[in-house]
Amino acid sequence: MIAAYMKRLEESLAHDPGLSARVLQEVRDHLEEALAAEQLDDPCAAERRVVERFGDPCELAAQFAPVSLARCARRAGVAIALATVAILVMMKARVFWFAIVQWRLSEDVQTVANLVITVDRYAFWLAACIGAASLLYIARLHTPARLHADFQKHLRRAAGLFILATVPLGVSVMSDLALTVLQLRTVLGLAAVVPITSIAIEIGCIAVIAFMVGNAARRLARSELLQPR
Amino acid sequence: MEGEMLKGHLDMIILAALSSGPAHGYAIIEEIRRRSGEAFDLPEGTIYPALHRLQQAGLLSSRWVTAESGRRRRVYALTARGTRALAEQRAVWQQFSAAIRGLLGPTHSGKPA
Numbered sequence: 001m002i003a004a005y006m007k008r009l010e011e012s013l014a015h016d017p018g019l020s021a022r023v024l025q026e027v028r029d030h031l032e033e034a035l036a037a038e039q040l041d042d043p044c045a046a047e048r049r050v051v052e053r054f055g056d057p058c059e060l061a062a063q064f065a066p067v068s069l070a071r072c073a074r075r076a077g078v079a080i081a082l083a084t085v086a087i088l089v090m091m092k093a094r095v096f097w098f099a100i101v102q103w104r105l106s107e108d109v110q111t112v113a114n115l116v117i118t119v120d121r122y123a124f125w126l127a128a129c130i131g132a133a134s135l136l137y138i139a140r141l142h143t144p145a146r147l148h149a150d151f152q153k154h155l156r157r158a159a160g161l162f163i164l165a166t167v168p169l170g171v172s173v174m175s176d177l178a179l180t181v182l183q184l185r186t187v188l189g190l191a192a193v194v195p196i197t198s199i200a201i202e203i204g205c206i207a208v209i210a211f212m213v214g215n216a217a218r219r220l221a222r223s224e225l226l227q228p229r
Numbered sequence: 230m231e232g233e234m235l236k237g238h239l240d241m242i243i244l245a246a247l248s249s250g251p252a253h254g255y256a257i258i259e260e261i262r263r264r265s266g267e268a269f270d271l272p273e274g275t276i277y278p279a280l281h282r283l284q285q286a287g288l289l290s291s292r293w294v295t296a297e298s299g300r301r302r303r304v305y306a307l308t309a310r311g312t313r314a315l316a317e318q319r320a321v322w323q324q325f326s327a328a329i330r331g332l333l334g335p336t337h338s339g340k341p342a
Contacts, residue, residue, distance in 0.1 A: 019281075022303070026254055026277060029302045033255045034273070055272030063278035070285060143282050145239070 001047040002031050005057060012061030015219070016068040023064065030054070066151060069220060070143040073158050076216035077135040080165050083205040084131050087124070087169065090198040091176060097194045098183065109182045116182075120175035127169035134161035159217040166206075166213045173206045239279050241322065242269065244288065244307065244315040251306035253294075254280065280305055288314050 006028060013020035031050055038046035054060075098104075105113050138158050144151050180199045184192050246252070246260040257280075258273050283289045288311035294304050307315065 023277060023281075025301060026303050027274070029253070029296075029300050030255045030273065030277075032298075032300065053273050055274035057274075059272075060274040060278065063275065064281065067278055067281045067285060074285075143285055145279065145282065 001044065001051055002028075002035070005031070005051045005054070009057040009060065012058050013064060013068075016064075016072070019064065019068050019071065027054070063146065065147050066143050066145070069147075069155055070138075070141065072216050072219050073138050073141070073155060073162075076162050076212050077131075077138040077158070079209055079212050080131040080162060080169070081135050083209045084124075084128050084165075084169060086205050087173060087176075087202050088128075090202050091124075094176075094180065094195050094198045097191075097198075101191045103183060103191075105182060106186065109185075113179060113182055116175050116178050120172050120179065123168040123175065124172040127165050127167075127172060130161060130165040130168070134158060134165055137161060155220040159213075159220040162213045163217055166209055169209065170206050173202045176202055239271070239275065240283060240288075241315070241318045243276065243279055243283060244311055244318065247289070247305060247307050247311070248315060251304050253296075253302040253304050257305070283311070287311075 006024060009027060010020060010024055013023060031054065034050045034053065035046060038050060137154075141151075141154055141158070177199055180195050184195060242261055243257060246257050246264065249260065252260060254276055255273075258271075258276055261269050261271075280289065280291075284291055284305070288308060289305045290308050291303050291305045293301050296302050
């Protein structure tokens, strides 16, 4: 009976594998300890009592929904902040490297490069500001005991902020890529490893963020599906 | 006692149960039963979402330990912020219960002042 209960709980928490693993281990420990404290003259009856006292697994999973969604939102917010810092470090490292090896853009691409640099700068700082705002918004969000309309509204707003931060961050990375291509157009060689590696890291960061934010936005936007039916 | 009435105060009940020291979920339930004189009897599973929520709010910390039985279990403890929150909730509750006692107590004559 305990095994069947654990199976139902696992199915109910399948939307969040990380949380599910931790909760299942805690619940298994609880049920086994409760069973050990029971009179074992009739093991089946003892298991039934233990499971009944624990409560309905679907109801339990519904109570975990706000915790799971808040965790998902916090992770996305922190990931955006970390990616923004990583992209800034890569940009500065590249500029520093270009100064060391004394690479300058050729005159024929200077006008285009200036335009791309402007777009890059504004897009990056816009992303940084929105990212910081989304992190603050999530940090101040109180996780309720049960999902309710007001909390869901806040989650949808947070998802919107995540998307709004990711789009300009993506534009900034694409601008960095364009600038690096312009820079490396004429000079290639061992010294090009640093800018190529740094731009690869930036693209990796934005790909991870786009995946995480997309995933979080889908979950936060569909949070009503986690309510018990 | 009514489950719904208890759920409204579950956070405070858990913080109070952990004020005597770190404990895992089952031990917290036992502590709540013991200290409430068996009056509080919630569905036991209810405590786990609340523990996770309180940890998320920074009021509890937790770590895995291996019990004597060899099972791994999560042990929860009050953080400094949790201790402060409990003190605040205790003060609010004492004010509230004093006000209710004043309203329902035997000295109340029932006549307006």
